[in-house]
Amino acid sequence: MRQFVAVFVDALRLLRARALFWITLGISALAAVLYLSIGFDENGVTFLFGASGFESEFLREGSPLAEMFYLGIFSMIIVNLWLSWIAVILALITCAPVFPEFMAEGSAGVALSKPISRIKLFFYKYLSGLLFAFLQTGIFCAIVFLAIRLQVGTWNPSVFWAVPLVVLMFSYLWSVMVAVGVRTRSVMASVLASLLVWFGAWIAKTVEEYAWTAAEFGEVPAAQGSMRLTEAEQKGWRDRYSQVSLAYTLLPKTSDTVNLLQRLVTVQGQKKFAVSELLNLMATGAPVRDDEVEEALERHSVGFIIGSSLAFEAVMLAFAGWSFCRRDY
Amino acid sequence: MEAAAVEIEHLSKRYGRFEALREVALSVPRGSVFGLLGPNGAGKSTLVKSLLTIVRPTECRGTLLGERIGHRRTLAKVGYLPEHARFPEYLTGRQIVGFTAGLAKVPAKQAKRRAEELLETVGMKDWADRKNGTYSKGMRQRVGLAQALVNDPEIVFLDEPTDGVDPGGRIEIRKIIERMREEGRTVFVNSHLLGEVEQVADEVAIMAHGRIAESGTLESLTRRDNRYEIRTLGPVPAEVRAELEGDGLEVAGDRIASTAADAKGVQQLIDRLRSRGVVIREMKELRFTLEEVFLKAVQSVGKEESR
Structure with a gap:
């Protein structure tokens, strides 16, 4: 425990010393304040603490859909754009030197000559690297939690699901960064590798979605709307689906992991948050739930999304841990 | 008779075809200051790193403080200052000592007290709360020495401890080494600076091309x-x-x-x-000077190598 605390305290001090950590924290706070500035009055939604806004029949002070709208902004815009995209890039850049610097000549020797096994030291270092994402998301969610109470009037602890989900998503990329960092001791190589895997995961997901839509609905997206496939073409997509989606299965599900938040966040403590309901509300003014869309969004189980991603992470960590333990310093 | 602090029966390390250490055998008495001399690239650091599990030896038989080399728990009784020691720039001197204490499982209260004492001993008390990034080379070495001693070790390995340190700092470091001996610790000093070692070491070994060319007390080597x-x-x-x-x-x-x-x-x-x-x-x-003994030993190994 003493050793674990030593490594974690060191990681905290490292973060405190990095300007990017404070910049990211500052932007997080700003985003949280902007979120807090969204409110509801008797006419509709207000922005920037009432400086502007729009009238809505459904979205007004005390209306049942106000909380859903407010959570929608949190889970679909802020978490998806800021916490799981820009903040993750900044976290990766900040944490990238952790292993290469630790393994530099004259640096690793002191730690390795202590009564701590290499594999333990490796995992302590690895876990301490998750602190950035944990602290950023934790602080952000705490502000959001208070904002919901202030603007909607309910305590909604389900927003804290964002913390483990964003940390989990970051951990997939962090494992790649660690594996490449341990192997090459290069900060640049590890950043590029993790971004490459992230990009690859995004491409794989896009391809899987295309194949699934073609196989299930016989439609593919086209320049204008969608294009109907023939039955033979649709059957072809069905037959090829498992091959086409192989990369998706093997790679970490970065966006799907964060999107699990939409399944876990609850409205008014019990009602499940529905993306289609919110989208229809925004598009037509009527909060109609589309079961087909909801089923499509939830076609992969939580176990598959997290399990297969963790399997990828386990492979990366096994390789990184093996390299870390085997090499001479 | 008390067992030696370090007893190497056989130690080899190969990197592919290159033999960094060749069948090294060595004995370091407890409570002594032992100097390992050798030109750059002789294998001195590799030898120390092999004893401390930083480098994985190809073949190794021997003991460190009575336990087999590589025994993890024994490392709790070992202090180490690496060559070109690099501690994080964002840590203060006090935090560096505290971090090492944590890894060495020194209880927090004890570590705090010990850090205080040691920073005073190495003359860094007044700068203990400044960041490592602001220290001079000499100050970094002093902090390095303090962290090497924080777990109250029985044996301390110092790899080129005076490297880059000014003459005043070297004298200070020599005094610290002498104090360690007075406290009953075994001090293993790696150096290529003969004069430094000659002034403090009780025994020396001369290394060249990964082999121990000579070893013994200074008296026995210079009187031969x-x-x-x-x-x-x-x-x-x-x-x-x-x-x-x-x-x-x-x-x-x-x-x-x-x-x-x-x-x-x-x-x-x-x-x-x-x-x-x-x-x-x-x-x-x-009498031969240590320098003459050193040159003779290194040249003799060099000749054998070129054959």
Whole structure:
């Protein structure tokens, strides 16, 4: 425990010393304040603490859909754009030197000559690297939690699901960064590798979605709307689906992991948050739930999304841990 | 008899075809200051790193503080200052010592007290709360020494401890090493600076090309192949000189050099000179300097290598 605390305290001090950590924290706070500035009055939604806004029949002070709208902004815009995209890039850049610097000549020797096994030291270092994402998301969610109470009037602890989900998503990329960092001791190589895997995961997901839509609905997206496939073409997509989606299965599900938040966040403590309901509300003014869309969004189980991603992470960590333990310093 | 602090029976390390350490055998007595000398690239750091599990030896038989080399828990009784020690720039001197204490499982309260004492000992108390990034090389080495001692080790490995340190700092470090010996610790100093080691070490080993070329106490190494020098009043007469040179002795002006195990061995030569009417002005025992022993050992290994 003493050793674990030593490594974690060191990681905290490292973060405190990095300007990017404070910049990211500052932007997080700003985003949280902007979120807090969204409110509801008797006419509709207000922005920037009432400086502007729009009238809505459904979205007004005390209306049942106000909380859903407010959570929608949190889970679909802020978490998806800021916490799981820009903040993750900044976290990766900040944490990238952790292993290469630790393994530099004259640096690793002191730690390795202590009564701590290499594999333990490796995992302590690895876990301490998750602190950035944990602290950023934790602080952000705490502000959001208070904002919901202030603007909607309910305590909604389900927003804290964002913390483990964003940390989990970051951990997939962090494992790649660690594996490449341990192997090459290069900060640049590890950043590029993790971004490459992230990009690859995004491409794989896009391809899987295309194949699934073609196989299930016989439609593919086209320049204008969608294009109907023939039955033979649709059957072809069905037959090829498992091959086409192989990369998706093997790679970490970065966006799907964060999107699990939409399944876990609850409205008014019990009602499940529905993306289609919110989208229809925004598009037509009527909060109609589309079961087909909801089923499509939830076609992969939580176990598959997290399990297969963790399997990828386990492979990366096994390789990184093996390299870390085997090499001479 | 107390077991040696380090007892290496056989230690080899290969990197592909390159042999960094070749069948090294070494013994370091407890409570002594042991100097491992060698030119750059001789394998000194690899040897220390092998003992501390930082490098994985290819073959290794031996003990460290009575336990097999590589025994993890024994490392709790070991202190280490690496060559070119690099501690994080964002940590203060106090935090560096505290971090090492944490890894060495020193209880928090004890670590705090010990850090305080050690930072004072190494003369860093007033700068203990400044960031490592603001320290000079000498200050970093001092903090490095403090962290090496925080777990109250029985043996301390110092790899080139005076590297890059100014003369004043070197004297300070030497005093710290002497204090460690007084406290009963074993100090293993790696260095290529002979003068530094000569001043503090009880025993030395000379390493070259991954092998131990010589080892022993300073006394035994510098007295080996003893020579005596006799000086005469005025130059040695030509006929006597020719006679002595014919017998294989070195003669230059008023000096005659002879090898002998002890002073008894040169009495015959003195009698011989006196019988020829040569007046003897002075006779003294000539010892090899550590530098001469070092060069001889390194050259001898070098010659064997080139064969």
